[in-house]
Amino acid sequence: MGASKTEIFTQEQNKLAQMMKALAHPARIAIIQELIKANACICNDLVEELGLAQATISQHLKELKTAGLIKGTVEGASICYCIDEKVWKEYKQQLASFFVAYENKNKCC
Amino acid sequence: MGASKTEIFTQEQNKLAQMMKALAHPARIAIIQELIKANACICNDLVEELGLAQATISQHLKELKTAGLIKGTVEGASICYCIDEKVWKEYKQQLASFFVAYENKNKCC
DNA sequence: ATCAATGATCGTAATATTACAATAATGCAA
DNA sequence: TTGCATTATTGTAATATTACGATCATTGAT
Numbered sequence: 001m002g003a004s005k006t007e008i009f010t011q012e013q014n015k016l017a018q019m020m021k022a023l024a025h026p027a028r029i030a031i032i033q034e035l036i037k038a039n040a041c042i043c044n045d046l047v048e049e050l051g052l053a054q055a056t057i058s059q060h061l062k063e064l065k066t067a068g069l070i071k072g073t074v075e076g077a078s079i080c081y082c083i084d085e086k087v088w089k090e091y092k093q094q095l096a097s098f099f100v101a102y103e104n105k106n107k108c109c
Numbered sequence: 110m111g112a113s114k115t116e117i118f119t120q121e122q123n124k125l126a127q128m129m130k131a132l133a134h135p136a137r138i139a140i141i142q143e144l145i146k147a148n149a150c151i152c153n154d155l156v157e158e159l160g161l162a163q164a165t166i167s168q169h170l171k172e173l174k175t176a177g178l179i180k181g182t183v184e185g186a187s188i189c190y191c192i193d194e195k196v197w198k199e200y201k202q203q204l205a206s207f208f209v210a211y212e213n214k215n216k217c218c
Numbered sequence: 219a220t221c222a223a224t225g226a227t228c229g230t231a232a233t234a235t236t237a238c239a240a241t242a243a244t245g246c247a248a
Numbered sequence: 249t250t251g252c253a254t255t256a257t258t259g260t261a262a263t264a265t266t267a268c269g270a271t272c273a274t275t276g277a278t
Contacts, residue, residue: 001235001236001237001238001261001262001263001264002234002235002236002237002261002262002263002264002265003235003236003237003262003263003264004134004135004136004235004236004237005136005160005161005236005237006135008159008160008161009135009136009138009139009159010139013135013138013139013142014135016132016135016138017132017133017134017135017137017138018133020129020130020132020133020138021129021130021133021134023125023126023129024126024127024129024130024133025113025126025130025265025266026113026115026118026122026123026125026126027113027114027118027266028126029118029122029125029126029129029207030118030119030122033122033210036210036211043224043225044223044224044225047224047225050117050118051114051117052114052117052266052267052268053267053268053269054224054225054226054268055225055226055227055228055267055268055269055270056266056267056268057225058225058226058227059226059227059265059266059267059268060266061225061226062226062227072225074274074275076224076275076276077222077223077224077225077274077275077276077277078223078224078225078275079224079225079226083211085211088208088211091208092208092209095204095208096205096208098138099197099200099201099204099205100201101142101145102141102145102192102194102197110231110232110233110234110265110266110267110268111231111232111233111234111235111264111265111266111267112232112233112234112265112266112267113265113266113267114266114267134235134236136236152254152255153253153254153255156254156255161236161237161238162237162238162239163238163254163255163256164237164238164239164240164255164256164257164258165236165237165238166255167255167256167257168235168236168237168238168256168257169236170255170256171256171257181255183244183245185245185246185254186244186245186246186252186253186254186255187245187253187254187255188254188255188256
């Protein structure tokens with residue numbers, strides 16, 4: 001199929017999965033890390049930093065934007081991307097609490 | 110294409126992406142949550158809990174096993190799955206430190 | 219207005235993922 | 249052994265993802 005049966009899962013499960021998916025590609029990880037490193041927002045520099053075609057970078061940026069993780073503002077002829085602090089914190093918190101759920105459990109296997 | 114150009118990314122980036130990928134599906138999130146909830150390991154109960162075919166669950170379990178997140182031990186005729194505590198903690202720590210990287214940054218957009 | 223630069227979008231090919239039926243493999247019980 | 253329950257595997261169809269060339273839209277500069 002290729003299409004997940006989202007109907008049978010809770011909203012929380014679907015959301016968590018989608019958050020993970022947004023970051024489930026090395027290029028998107030690299031973009032985020034680059035945005036963090038440069039602090040100042042980058043745009044086409046990403047195309048040069050990572051070794052991917054402009055169209056490909058643009059596609060990944062779109063996914064990150066859709067996920068809400070980054071936002072872009074027009075800066076002259078180019079576009080300045082940066083991390084959306086609010087959403088970032090949400091992600092951070094949600095994932096942390098997902099991982100915390102298995103704290104201090106008795107093992108069985 | 111459909112294939113990521115892993116060669117051009119760092120090991121860390123590829124690893125992080127793969128970790129995310131392992132959890133980038135609601136069924137796998139649901140399985141993990143079920144394993145946590147039941148504490149005692151589950152096996153075919155997952156097929157009944159989630160509304161997916163046995164083959165599909167088995168496939169997802171395999172991916173989680175490949176990711177190292179869970180392990181299964183034979184328990185009579187059935188198989189008992191549970192979270193691998195060590196790997197779980199690794200995941201937790203790695204993701205936490207990824208998200209911490211953007212702490213206290215000046216915003217620019 | 220023309221041009222160059224930047225970035226988005228479209229179209230498309232290659233590959234991956236998801237889901238399931240069918241079938242095989244394994245272990246237990248009668 | 250035969251039969252049943254459980255799980256893995258195989259095969260396959262539908263869909264998604266990744267990557268890129270080509271093209272369009274926008275902006276700034278000349």
